[in-house]
Amino acid sequence: MPQFKAPLADYQFLLKDWLALDEHYQNIGAQDFDFELVNEVISQGAKFAEDAVAPLNREGDEIGAKLVDGKVTTPEGFAQAYQEYIANGWNAMLGNPEYDGQDLPYSAAVPVHEMLNAANLSWRLTTMLTESAVLAVDKHASQALKDQYLAKLISGEWTGTMNLTEPHAGTDLALLSTKAIPNGDGSYAITGNKIFITGGDQDWTSNIIHLVLARLPDAPAGVKGISLFLVPKFLLDESGEPATPNNLGVGSIEKKMGIKASPTCVMNYDGATGWLVGEENNGLACMFTMMNDARFQVGLQGLGAAEASYQGSLTYARERLQSRAPQGIQQKEQKADAIIHQPDVRKMLLTQKALTEGCRALSLLYAQQMDVEKYTDGDVKQKAKQVLAFLTPICKGFMTDMGTEVTNLGIQVYGGHGYVREWGMEQLVRDTRIAQLYEGTNGIQAADLIGRKLTRDGGHMMTATYELLSNKVSSISDAQRQSHANSLLQEWKEVSHGLLGAKPEDAAGAATDYLHYSSYIILGVLWQSMADVASVNSNELIAKGKAKTADFYIKRLLPRKDNHKAVILDNSDDLLAHADQEFDYV
Known part of the structure; x- marks a missing residue:
């Protein structure tokens, strides 16, 4: 099974350079935090994910959880890793300081959560739900209940x-x-x-x-x-x-x-x-505090699995010798070239890379807005709430859909070995597939996006998101990248506003296409922004790699939006044309 290694260089680039974390914390009045502190948090989180949690992943899948005499047991090592987790304060990262929480910014915690998902999705799930429960109890429970339960939920006891x-x-x-x-x-x-x-x-x-x-x-x-x-x-x-x-x-x-x-x-x-x-x-409103957090966290599950699959694919593609590359012999000292030199394999690897790194940028932009909502008030806080509401179904739906696509590509890169359990790639597909279903299926996320977050809202949440992205575009120094990103945003705004008067059945029929259309455009904007910021990075691999990956995304993946757009601009007549009896011919 591939050994997970936390993508620290990418986190560091995104947080320090792309999101300008120090300036961000100053702007929201969170002066107690800076990039240096956050970098230390995620570096230590990486060690825990790599050393304590990832090694349990395959054996946990083989053994599974068991119910004996009414009691559940988890695979060996899971409970011990959890005790180490809470002893080092990881469960308390976002907790209320009145109950011994660390009250860290979300931008410090989200990378750790992604790493835990990449290392061992099964293990991460219980801690994820506890964090969501903490939010609901903290926000809605009586003082007596909080005093009885909150500190021990925050600590993880x-x-x-x-x-x-x-x-x-x-x-x-x-x-x-x-x-x-x-x-x-x-x-x-x-x-x-x-x-x-x-x-x-x-x-x-x-x-x-x-x-x-x-x-x-x-x-x-x-x-x-x-x-x-x-x-x-x-x-x-x-x-x-x-x-x-x-x-x-x-x-x-x-x-x-x-x-x-x-x-x-x-x-x-x-x-x-x-x-x-x-x-x-009023229980549903209380539960939605928990559910909305969990929906974003499930998006991180798709992202984490995508990262794990990409790492495994890249390692295998560099080692697996098979035939000669069509562009000419690449490894003269070997009897064949590694498959990484095959253009079709490169297309799969770059698809994995572009989707994974693009979704990571989206997740950290979301985390930044959670910081804004947490630390500010007034109009700034309200705008952040609107952005988060609009992006929540996108993060949950698109990031888990792409998690499934990327992990399936991982199997494909491995060929027959990808289908065999010992290599670990098929487990990533099986583990990730649930993320498209729980916390509201991705069809529900799409219906929520187009129904509640766009049409019923009158486009205000979308406009707030458009403005946030426009601010990212305005800071792009490369004229060509800025022009392209701006044209994407203008197209998205026009198409979105055109849906405001759509018939309910037409909006529902276009829901998944609108979620994907929006997502591909948003990632296109983020990739142009990242490539521009990376161009002056001292790390040459980041400077060149981000630009080339952005260009791959724009050429090979962004055109997917046009198919979704065509469906959005049509109606749902074909979906509703069949009589029930016409679905089969019995």
Whole structure:
């Protein structure tokens, strides 16, 4: 299996030069932070990802999580790596300092999260959901609940989960049926079944804090009648330590295509004691605090897997001797040339590289805007919120779609060896495929983008994103690159505004195409910006490599946008033309 190596040089270029991190922190009033500090954080994160987590990946896939006598066990080494993780404070990076969190900027934490995903996606999942649970509890829970649970969630002494999906209710949470009955003492009895619960049980921590969507008696129908509850695996004693087992348990763990070392649990609640988080019947709004963070984090899963696959592909292509290159003999001392000299293999490698590095730039631009939203107020904060809202479905949808494309290319570069488990490339495909499905399928992300974030919003979120990108374009010094990036933005703005009056069925039919169209254009703008900034970099490999990769992206990948644009500008008549009986000919 390829050995993961954190792409530190790319992080350093993007953070120091492209995003001008020191200036960014000054502008948002975060003077306690600078690039030097962030570089130290990500350098240490790289060591942990490479040395502690990555070596567990293949064996974890082979062994998987297991359920024995109602208790889940994870593969050997997983719990030990987690204890090292929390002992070194990684779980607390973004936590509220009032509860011993480090309160780091997102631009410092996101690279570490990407590296963990690249090193071992199954292992990363439980810590990811805990971070999202921290956000929901911190923002919406009562002071009493925060005082009881937040510090130990932030430290990682306890983990957290998100319980939405039921066997009959996935995307349509209006069908949710789990019940919450008041106990008369401020607590509630939670009864129902939840499925697909990541980390629903594990052997890492002494307690697990479940955030569960349920309905109160006489709650309004539909999503307006859903409330959120905090339901611990163990109820706490007077000293705040886990004591009495709650009335909940694991019915089974899913047998899955990938992420096999991550316990995906069926959870059964049988009058389990829980406490209301936020206001009654406002649970969905509370849960979206968690879900929106998780959606971006899932995008990072696609990005991390893409990086791991690219590294494996590049190593193999340099070592695998096969035939002679069509442009002439490249390695006279060998009986054949390495396949990296084959133009078709180079096309695959450069596709992996251009998509991975482009999505990384997008993820760090997103992180920068999270910093702005966190540290500023007024109009600046509001603009950042609009940008984040618009980019969230793009980051989740496009980055995971590209993660699947890039990891499939990894198998193709390896040829037959890519299909064999011991090389590790097929595991990346299996692990990554789920990222297009959970936290809202990518079809849902596309519908959210075109339905809520564009048309229902009247284009304001898109305009805020356009303005942010325009600022990046205005700083491009190369006239040709600036002109091209600007023309891309103008085209995108025109097409987007043209959708504002679209029929609902036409918008829905073009949703995925609009998400991809927008994404390819945004990456095109980012690549022109990166190439321009890199041109004066002292590292010659970055200076030349970024420019050449940008040119490859513009020539070979950006034209994909035109196919998506053609669909966007048409209607959905063909999608709706078939009668139900016409889908087959029985």
